Amino acid sequence: MTTILIVEDSFQDRKLYSEAMSSLFQVELLYAESAEEALKLMKIHKIDLFLLDVELPGMDGFSLAARIRNTAQYELTLILFITGYSKNPLEAFRQYHCYDFIVKPFSIEEFKEKIAGLIEKLHRKKERESPIIxxxxxxxxxxxxxxxxxxxxxxxxxxxxxxxxxxxxxxxxxxxxxxxxxxxxxxxxxxxxxxxxxxxxxxxxxxxxxxxxxxxxxxxxxxxxxxxxxxxxxxxxxxxxxxxxxxxxxxxxxxxxxx
Incomplete structure (x- = not known):
């Protein structure tokens, strides 16, 4: 089972992402409307992939990513940034070690392609690692x-x-x-x-x-x-x-x- 945490304050966008990923096999979707709520969820659940809206109320997505990376358990966990404005992806890659970056507006097909690629990366990673450890x-x-x-x-x-x-x-x-x-x-x-x-x-x-x-x-x-x-x-x-x-x-x- 792959657990994906979607951190997005817009209900309509959360619903859109949910519908786009509804056909994915062996995937559990968790939702948070704020960075603070996401920090609670990541303590209780083992998150395999973070989808972070950059423009969150209070603590923004980049600040949340920094908190995620400062947690030993999530130093290398996949992060996909979602944003409504143009920001140099290379800066995000360097600073937060994210694995992909998508700018709104985007098509459902583009979103599905991004998620499918990340999940494939996760599956390959899990095959290489020993679950016992x-x-x-x-x-x-x-x-x-x-x-x-x-x-x-x-x-x-x-x-x-x-x-x-x-x-x-x-x-x-x-x-x-x-x-x-x-x-x-x-x-x-x-x-x-x-x-x-x-x-x-x-x-x-x-x-x-x-x-x-x-x-x-x-x-x-x-x-x-x-x-x-x-x-x-x-x-x-x-x-x-x-x-x-x-x-x-x-x-x-x-x-x-x-x-």
């Missing part, structure tokens, strides 16, 4: 190295000198590993400490049950095990959950608008 976390146990997709991790628990990582299907036991080491190994915005003894994948939380004013209990869809969340870390976890819900709600709303 990009998608899996490596945990070193006593006898072997276990590779786990980030989305499969539910939580980690430390007890005395032992740390356990609970996935949707397995329990991985690690010795002499601190909880902070596991958090740094996973290296994901939504995998955070929720208690002195627990770290949680916020995206996998199914429910939160308050036990008392100091403690809550987290449960998961893919495990009967439950873990504690202390008041000290509650605010951070709830803020990440709120961000997830807001972005998913906006994504659904924009999809409904374009139907």
């Amino acid at each position: 990009r998608k899996l976390v490596a945990f070193e146990t006593e006898g072997e190295t276990i590779f786990v997709p980030i989305e499969e991790i539910l939580f980690a628990q430390v007890s005395r000198s032992r740390c356990e990582v609970q996935t949707k299907t397995h329990l991985i036991s690690l010795k002499k590993v601190a909880l902070q080491d596991v958090i740094e190994t996973v290296n994901d915005t939504f995998f955070v400490r929720c208690h002195k003894s627990f770290a949680v994948n916020v995206k996998q939380i199914a429910s939160i049950r308050r036990i008392n004013y100091r403690l809550s209990e987290l449960s998961f869809e893919h495990s009967e095990r439950k873990i504690d969340m202390s008041k000290l870390y509650q605010g951070n976890v709830e803020e990440l959950l709120s961000e997830l819900n807001q972005v998913e709600g906006e994504k659904q709303e924009k999809s409904n608008e374009l139907v």
